[in-house]
Amino acid sequence: MAKAKVTFEDIEQTVNVPAGTRVIEVSEKIGAGIIYGCREGDCGTCMMHVTDGWNNLTEPSVLEEKILKENMASRHDRLACQAQVLGDCTVKPA
Amino acid sequence: MNGDIDVSRHCNAVEFADGVYWIGALDPTLRTFDIILSTANGTTYNAYLIRGSEGVAVVDTVKENFSDEFFARLESEVDYSEIKVIVLNHLEPDHTGALPELMRRAPQAKLHISQRATSMLKALLKPSSDAFAYTTVNTGDRVSLGDRTLSFLHTPFLHWPDTQCTYLEEEGILFSGDVFGCHYCDKRLFNDRVGDFRFSFDYYYAHIMRPFKKHVIDALKLIEPLTLKQIAPTHGPILRERPRRYVTHYRELSTSSLTREIGSDDHSLVIFYMSSYGNTARMAEEISEGAGGVAGVRVSIYDLEGGETEPFVDLIEEADALLFGSPTINGDAVKPVWDLLSSLAVVNLKGKIGGAFGSFGWSGEAVRMIEDRMRGLKMHIPHEGMRVKLIPTEEELDECRSFGRRIAEVLIGKRRERAVIDFAYLV
Numbered sequence A: 001m002a003k004a005k006v007t008f009e010d011i012e013q014t015v016n017v018p019a020g021t022r023v024i025e026v027s028e029k030i031g032a033g034i035i036y037g038c039r040e041g042d043c044g045t046c047m048m049h050v051t052d053g054w055n056n057l058t059e060p061s062v063l064e065e066k067i068l069k070e071n072m073a074s075r076h077d078r079l080a081c082q083a084q085v086l087g088d089c090t091v092k093p094a
Numbered sequence B: 001m002n003g004d005i006d007v008s009r010h011c012n013a014v015e016f017a018d019g020v021y022w023i024g025a026l027d028p029t030l031r032t033f034d035i036i037l038s039t040a041n042g043t044t045y046n047a048y049l050i051r052g053s054e055g056v057a058v059v060d061t062v063k064e065n066f067s068d069e070f071f072a073r074l075e076s077e078v079d080y081s082e083i084k085v086i087v088l089n090h091l092e093p094d095h096t097g098a099l100p101e102l103m104r105r106a107p108q109a110k111l112h113i114s115q116r117a118t119s120m121l122k123a124l125l126k127p128s129s130d131a132f133a134y135t136t137v138n139t140g141d142r143v144s145l146g147d148r149t150l151s152f153l154h155t156p157f158l159h160w161p162d163t164q165c166t167y168l169e170e171e172g173i174l175f176s177g178d179v180f181g182c183h184y185c186d187k188r189l190f191n192d193r194v195g196d197f198r199f200s201f202d203y204y205y206a207h208i209m210r211p212f213k214k215h216v217i218d219a220l221k222l223i224e225p226l227t228l229k230q231i232a233p234t235h236g237p238i239l240r241e242r243p244r245r246y247v248t249h250y251r252e253l254s255t256s257s258l259t260r261e262i263g264s265d266d267h268s269l270v271i272f273y274m275s276s277y278g279n280t281a282r283m284a285e286e287i288s289e290g291a292g293g294v295a296g297v298r299v300s301i302y303d304l305e306g307g308e309t310e311p312f313v314d315l316i317e318e319a320d321a322l323l324f325g326s327p328t329i330n331g332d333a334v335k336p337v338w339d340l341l342s343s344l345a346v347v348n349l350k351g352k353i354g355g356a357f358g359s360f361g362w363s364g365e366a367v368r369m370i371e372d373r374m375r376g377l378k379m380h381i382p383h384e385g386m387r388v389k390l391i392p393t394e395e396e397l398d399e400c401r402s403f404g405r406r407i408a409e410v411l412i413g414k415r416r417e418r419a420v421i422d423f424a425y426l427v
């Protein structure tokens, strides 16, 4: 299966993951600083900032776009419970 | 003025600045609020009315079962058709209970809420929400009532993500929402008339605002530059006598005192342990030795047997790293450890460094369980905990020192685990 590297900037840790893995699955296991609430794309708690490889995450759904907007996301912010890793990227808590 | 205020004896609006009225409700018998808060003398749900030359604004409403009192006070002063603006500083049901009915009676009024409140509005007011016209406002946005102007301050997380404050420019009144509030019910309504509410004010801060200190400081940056003649919160007395004292007090409560003690360059690492035969205690001492040897790290060590939860919570709030030591007793960590770990809802632990250690006899579950709990509290666990079977050997004590040192190095940012891990190896 295709692999990708996701780097958590706050704890300076990189993890090799199978393509399609959700960021939440990885960040929770290694104890990165992104925090979670509902875990289903509704509360906006898990907002993260993508510092590198913005295009290597799955496109945000209409619902995610809406929650991002409501939470005043800046450019290149995503919900970690929704975004799936497709290629190398670097993220940190928003 | 107001020498004989007693709002429990009537259901009229109470004017406290030119054209500005309190139209809230008293709830003197309430003893528990939101499950976590107790109050020895009830609370108030404060709502306000502002009359401008070109329309009326209502700021917040009350809890649903207090609607009658709210509507009676409102009707004593205005007609529903005059209401042009409804501001919701916070959508919790204690302030939006009367909203659906108010919207029904004043359908022309436009809701002014924060951006983050929009999804809550729908979730809170489910069936009736479709018809609500609202506009979202942010810091700097203003709405005019003719000779009166309301401006908005984006102050999220001063209880919920949606919270905001509203400022009446011409009168210098800040409608602050839950901020600067307290659960204190007094029919005399104003801070210079009511009983001694200092305890309630601090208690409320400690339970509602403290977990969000960072947000409090952000909000204070917006509030402090304002000319403040009065502060009108959603609970407790209206602060009309020297309101700035309360702003200063919030500033003090939100500022770290440890930084002043040890200086902002030092990092604080606190070790808590419990030990029946002294094995876990030995480990704690050696870990402390190891960590304390790293320049820039100040170690404090506490035996949980000799302390109470409350002051320990204070220590934890200001610590940069926390280590918990517990023997395994009946397959679990000991109760004082859990007591402390379950009392941390009032502090923000996100990103603090954590670790666990302990002696055990045969199964040794305690260390892993503590680590899991710390992860649940959003702490970062950089190193797997130290477990020692029964009495630690010299070699194991060496390892304890090394464990302490490694944690301390992560703390000062010297040691970074840069290696790429494979997802499959993460458990």
Ligand SMILES: Cc1cc2nc3c(=O)[nH]c(=O)nc-3n(C[C@H](O)[C@H](O)[C@H](O)COP(=O)(O)O)c2cc1C
Binding pocket: B274, B275, B276, B277, B278, B279, B280, B281, B326, B327, B328, B329, B330, B331, B332, B359, B360, B361, B362, B363, B364, B365, B389, B390, B391
């Ligand atoms: C009542 C009791 C129950 C215990 N239960 C367990 C257990 O379930 N699993 C285990 O690994 N050790 C168990 N132990 C052993 C202790 O963890 C062990 O003696 C340890 O070294 C005590 O460390 P301390 O001196 O720091 O208290 C138990 C000990 C006692 C006295």
Ligand code: FES
Binding pocket: A035, A036, A037, A038, A039, A040, A041, A042, A043, A044, A045, A046, A047, A079, A080, A081, A082
């Ligand atoms: S955790 Fe709630 S949106 Fe991701």
Ligand SMILES: [Fe+2]
Binding pocket: B090, B092, B159, B160, B178
């Ligand atoms: Fe609230």
Ligand SMILES: [Fe+2]
Binding pocket: B092, B094, B095, B178, B234, B235
């Ligand atoms: Fe409230």
